[in-house]
Amino acid sequence: MQHPETQYLDLMERVLTHGDERVDRTGVGTRSIFGSMLRFDLSDGTVPILTTKKVYWKTAVKEMLWFLTGGTNIQPLLQENVRIWSDWPLDSYRRKTGEDISQEAFEQRILEDDSFAAKWGELGPVYGKQWRRWMGADGQEHDQISTLVKTLRENPSSRRMLFHGWNVPELGQMALPPCHMVYQYHVTSDGRLNSLMYQRSVDLLLGAPFNFVGATALQLMLAQQAGLTPGEFVWFGGDTHLYLNHIDQARAQLARTPRPLPKMALAQRATSIDDYKIEDFAIEGYDPHPAIKADVAV
Known part of the structure; x- marks a missing residue:
């Protein structure tokens, strides 16, 4: 059976080999492909925290918890x-x-x-603001996360269980428009919560590994709040790219062999989606290769 991380490495190889090289907004330049998909099964507790380099998973979970506060x-x-x-x-x-x-x-x-x-x-009005305090044309704030939790509990067969951050009138006020911009959820008849995340712009070396962790941590929290079990995490990438100053690091990562993925569990049930702390997340069996340093393109 193929190691789940292999699909990420195959994607990196494809971008590296076949990516269209062009100038980007940052001026650094990228190799880019358009349209990609990865799937990870979370049902046995396994989560996509990459092993071919050390991913600082606590940082990614803390970021997701910050998004949920609505802070900016x-x-x-x-x-x-x-x-x-x-x-x-x-x-x-x-x-x-x-x-x-x-x-x-x-x-x-x-x-x-x-x-x-x-x-x-x-x-500016980045992720958390849009997720928790989307301002409607009527002057009313809309809490997309609370609505999602309520729907998961009361109408789990709904095809409208999603939230997003692409608020067109406020994009210009954001330090960075949302990259992971749409999350959608699906509940199976036997109570498994599947999630899908669409990422319009993907820094494949630095950004994507963090986004995998944040999205799966959120999926675990939502499943617990709705009395469900985690199912599959499906990731879609739009402009999927490697920055030109990440090429050597990508090649170094591709030379490594994946190790068993770790498992993530919630140590206790929080009262609400707003009450989770980093201490509630327990990781077992994470034994990655060393970290790979690379500069962030601003």
């Missing part, structure tokens, strides 16, 4: 030692002030100075 400021992330969103506000601060501040110094000011954080740590 990096200060709470930094308080959890999550620095994956710092590049965008830091770049904005440098451009607007002309100050060549280091990332470490910038993050420290965000942590220590609430007024500085309120001004310079804000990302």
Whole structure:
């Protein structure tokens, strides 16, 4: 039986070998293909935390928990030692002030100075805002996550169990428009919760591994809240790319042999979807190859 991670490595090989090389928004350049799909079976507790390099899964889960708060400021992330969103506000601060501040110094000011954080740590109406506080034309806020949980519990055969973040009027206010933009759910007759995530833009080396973890962690939380068991996680990629400064790292990862995927479980049942903490997530059997360092394209 083929190792589930092989499909990710095959996709990376395809992008590397057949990707269309072109200039992108960041100026770094990419090799890109359009349209890709991966499937992972979560029913035995196995989750797609890649083993051909170390994935900092706690960081990915903390990010997902932050999305669920509806937050849009990096200060709470930094308080959890999550620095994956710092590049965008830091770049904005440098451009607007002309100050060549280091990332470490910038993050420290965000942590220590609430007024500085309120001004310079804000990302605009990104993921959490759209998921939990989508502003309708009627002036009413819509909590897509609460609606999803309610539907999973009360009408699990619905074909309308989804949420998304592509709020057209607010895209220009976002530090980065949503990449993983649509999530849809499906419940089988025997009580398994399947999920599908569509990602319009995929940084295959750095972004996708985190997105796999975040989406499956969310699937576990939703399943528990609705009294279901996890089923299959289906991932779709639109513009699936490797940055040109990630080529060597991709080749290094492709030279490694996958190890058994770990299992993830929730240590306890939270009262609501809003009450999960990082301590509620338990990982068993994660033995990855060493981490592979690469720069984020901003």
